[in-house]
Amino acid sequence: MKDKGTSTYLAAGFFLALWSFTSVVSASPGHGDQQRESMGQPGQPEQVDRSIDIEMHDNYYGVENLDIQAGETIRFQVTNKGKLVHEFSVGTPDMHEGHQEMMQMMVEHGAIKGGQINQQAMQMDMGDGRSMQHDDPNSLLLEAGETGELIWTFNEPVKNLEFACNLPGHYQAGMMGNFHFQQ
């Protein structure tokens, strides 16, 4: 248990590093933090304004456009109806691109195989204090048939905010959808 805690902690550190790196890339110089904050943050159950059901299929989302209000907190109830592992991840295109490298690594190392996630492989030490633990606050990774929940609070309107599956090739093939901020 102790080991697991450590790797999770280290992984979280790595993801935070990745998170800020990608957001710096995506925003204009000096506005990285601003973009990351404006994208929103994990929400609390008591703040939830409404729930949205999302179905994931091989390899697309049942919904590809979602209207949202700035400031809204939404509970995404996500079901993987496909036979492959899929992800529901909130971010900008550049953030997704950064995350795709991680997912590629997971698949290459057997942490994700077909419809299943190998938790043991996820915790494998990747060196430099990195593991492949998938615990980004902005995304859900679901096995075939699995259901999960992500609560997200949206702040101010962000251009190009998307939900996406970053498994190798899935985003590129079109497994993504757009958030549209309503005035």
Add this chain to the structure above:
Amino acid sequence: MRTLKKIAVFTGSLLFPAVLLAAEYELSVDPVMIDTGDFTKIGVGYNGSSPGPTLRMKEGETATIKVTNNLDVDTSIHWHGLIVPADQDGVPGISFDGIKPGETFTYTFPVRQNGTYWYHSHSGFQEPDGAYGSLVIEAEDREPFRYDRDYVVQLADKHPDAGAQIMHNLKNSAEYYNRTEQTLPDFFSDIGENGFLATVKDRWDWGNMRMMKTDIEDVQGFTGLINGKGPDQNWTGQFEPGERVRLRLINSSASTYFDFRIPGMKMTVVAADGNNIQPVVVDELRLAVAETYDVIVQPREDKAYTLFAESMGRTGYARGTLAPREGMTAAVPEMREPPLLTMADMGHGGMDHGSMSDTEMNASDMDHSSMDHSAMDAADPFYAPGSGLLPQAASGGKFLSYADLRAQQPRYDYREPEREIVLRLTGNMERYIWSINGVKFEDAEPLRLQYGERVKIRFINETMMAHPMHLHGMWSLLNVGAKGDNPTKHVISVNPNTEVAVDVEVDEPGEWAFHCHIFNHANAGMFLKVVVEGGDA
């Protein structure tokens, strides 16, 4: 089916009504002028042009195609990759008698699949002379990917010599079109590098094989075409930056394998031979003769991108452009150095390492998920180790391998094949005879299959050229070690000195053609008739 209904709620606009549709198509087979930009010549086309029009069908409809022969010789059309009743398959002498001059023949068949295919004449030398076109079938259900634009990118190797002349020249000398034969200066420079004895021995070995290291393409001197346009005519497809563009790559060459890339852009391969695969992001891919691959690209910048297809032997290329506006172009790369065949392609040292037999390749060996990066970078298991043909991406990145292909939605449940059939791909380069199990078509007994059985066909390539093997009428389930997830194909490229296995579910009665799709190889005898016994033919 229940799942489908649920999908329909969300994506209703993307679905086509699942009612039986009857659709009529008309094609005339005409003498046409073909202008490649490098030369102009008379050829054969459809509806007045070569390539013919893109036929757009819908899965679930019954297609009726009226084909009128305006030539002064017999013709035929084969629907490449389509599963149709045996008498609609369009091979004269096997499926039907052919279409006489002036006659109109009406094909009718239910369209039971979707994706990217093509059609071509199966008579005389009409296919290399220009008688080909593309065939796109819209899916009945939601596809497992999406795109904003959709282009056919049909590659061909147009030669200034007529098809019959090419065959005649090859029969006289297999090296007739080899513009890259090793020369006397090569001999002396090799002596400088390798020493006299080694060089003489090397030349002696190759002479004994009646092959040359440059025997990768036996018909050189062609102009590469994209949708009928030569490199200078520059076929162009337009896009808005950020859009996803589906490119339906079809290799309709008579002889040429093409290595396709778009410098500066990754491609996501989503279908092979019309069947969806789990997406693979690549920098470059090789299209064997008669294969199709669908890729999705997303050009984000407001600039032009070059579509570049080099022949495998680097003797010619096709070029086109993707651009936000007509008239924009991007740099056209130089062709890379021509590869040379090696002893590995010749078969010295045995075939053990290049073979893809089940005993040597099990699922875990081949499975992506268990490969680490170094294994991924290692040689493609579908080439003999040390093969001169082993492809490498120009970018240094990922080159698609057959080993990457996994069915997105397997067409058949997995079951063990009931028996195995060995087909040795054989040939005599000097006399330009190509054959199967050492016997050319005219002398060969038909291959008899039983309706309802599942057979394993093991190809063993004993020649030094790659052979794209095409079984008509039934799918070939390519063994990549993934059992039920093995991809479904209609052309299987078998590289020199390798073995490749496919399973075939024998589910279509009647008589079918089975041949190498390099036009002159099929013509010289690498061709079998398949008879499916039983079923209600």
